[in-house]
Amino acid sequence: MTVSAFSGYCGGGVPSFPVTALAPEDLHNGIVVRMPNWLGDAVMALPALYQLRSLLPEHGALGVITPASLTAFYQAMPWVDVILPLASPHRIWSSDERWMVRRSAFGAGVLFNHSLRDALMMRLCRIPRLYGAAARGRSLLLTRHFDFPERRNTWNHAPFPARYLSMVQALGAPAWDGRMPEIIPGPGSELPDAWRAVADSPRLLVLGAGASYGAAKRWGSGSYHEVARQWIAAGGVAAMVGSPSEAGIGAEIGTGLPEDAYFNLAGKTTLPQLMRLLKQAKAAVANDSGVMHLAAALGCPGVAVYGPTDHTSTAPIGAHWRILTAQADCAPCFKRVCPRGDAVCMKAVTAADVVTALEELLSES
Numbered sequence: 001m002t003v004s005a006f007s008g009y010c011g012g013g014v015p016s017f018p019v020t021a022l023a024p025e026d027l028h029n030g031i032v033v034r035m036p037n038w039l040g041d042a043v044m045a046l047p048a049l050y051q052l053r054s055l056l057p058e059h060g061a062l063g064v065i066t067p068a069s070l071t072a073f074y075q076a077m078p079w080v081d082v083i084l085p086l087a088s089p090h091r092i093w094s095s096d097e098r099w100m101v102r103r104s105a106f107g108a109g110v111l112f113n114h115s116l117r118d119a120l121m122m123r124l125c126r127i128p129r130l131y132g133a134a135a136r137g138r139s140l141l142l143t144r145h146f147d148f149p150e151r152r153n154t155w156n157h158a159p160f161p162a163r164y165l166s167m168v169q170a171l172g173a174p175a176w177d178g179r180m181p182e183i184i185p186g187p188g189s190e191l192p193d194a195w196r197a198v199a200d201s202p203r204l205l206v207l208g209a210g211a212s213y214g215a216a217k218r219w220g221s222g223s224y225h226e227v228a229r230q231w232i233a234a235g236g237v238a239a240m241v242g243s244p245s246e247a248g249i250g251a252e253i254g255t256g257l258p259e260d261a262y263f264n265l266a267g268k269t270t271l272p273q274l275m276r277l278l279k280q281a282k283a284a285v286a287n288d289s290g291v292m293h294l295a296a297a298l299g300c301p302g303v304a305v306y307g308p309t310d311h312t313s314t315a316p317i318g319a320h321w322r323i324l325t326a327q328a329d330c331a332p333c334f335k336r337v338c339p340r341g342d343a344v345c346m347k348a349v350t351a352a353d354v355v356t357a358l359e360e361l362l363s364e365s
Helices: 023-029 037-052 068-075 097-100 117-125 160-170 194-201 219-232 244-254 271-280 289-295 351-364
Strands: 001-005 031-034 062-067 081-088 108-111 132-133 144-146 204-208 237-240 260-265 281-287 302-306 321-325
Touching: 001 237, 023 144, 023 271, 031 037, 031 289, 037 062, 037 068, 037 132, 037 160, 037 237, 062 068, 062 117, 062 160, 062 260, 081 204, 108 117, 117 132, 132 160, 132 321, 144 160, 144 237, 160 237, 194 260, 204 219, 204 271, 204 289, 219 237, 244 260, 271 289, 281 289, 281 351, 321 351
Parallel strands: 031 062, 031 108, 062 081, 108 132, 132 144, 204 237, 204 281, 237 260, 281 302, 302 321
Antiparallel strands: 001 321
């Protein structure tokens, strides 16, 4: 069992690229960034995105190209000027979407994904200079590409945020100071009166028991139930959050828990409402998931349970988190479904481990 406190991103296998600063005309016309599709990956790219913001002159715009489902996420960032949503982010952009990007007339584009398709689309949108990681044969489309070591199924990969930061620093952005940029849940984040017990509780524990990537990353419902039971017994309120498909998981966790202290909100919150809950929560317990990353970015302390994924590369951004992982012999396998069928890497972390980590974490705040 490994219990670690995460305090920052530095070094660790990330190449250092020579600095060639973006040209003044690029900055004057603004920068557009193709952000990652998954919420967790998008959160890990925020420090690099914010550092690009610092390069721009007063009238230079910072834009993001993002799945439409994450539009509200960027609307909560007053430092993002232009949001360009894609209805189907895994497909060729529509003519309307290409025109939307083209008419914005950005001077430079940065890709925080590995898509050949998106590099081609940005070229077709007449963005004059493109920058991104060398991947999938797209280097010829890029003004400058960055070579990263091949990812393997082992521990201790370069942290994702550090990879993004290494690219933008090579473009002239300053080093990140470790502070998360401002995120302010805005319109649509108001909570309904039916959730008053959740909204008003000074001891709200948010549970992120789902994992869109696959079942292998999910800590057991019974373990979450026990953590929630002990939290409620100590005078707290617990709420499960997630997608509509995870409502059944929330129901499993809540079996036998008092209805006035446990709330299954999976599939019921909008993204702005989820951000509001996480921002005011006392703590969170989550799998390696978008909820975990979002909670950490919003300043909510918590405990993360890792199994088949590498906590060294996708840890939550923030010092106020504890990472629990058994590091089984078969991990990290990065599989969506456990190849062994017994989820040994997740089951080795117990509810008692999480409760202890929570108590230690909160005693320090």
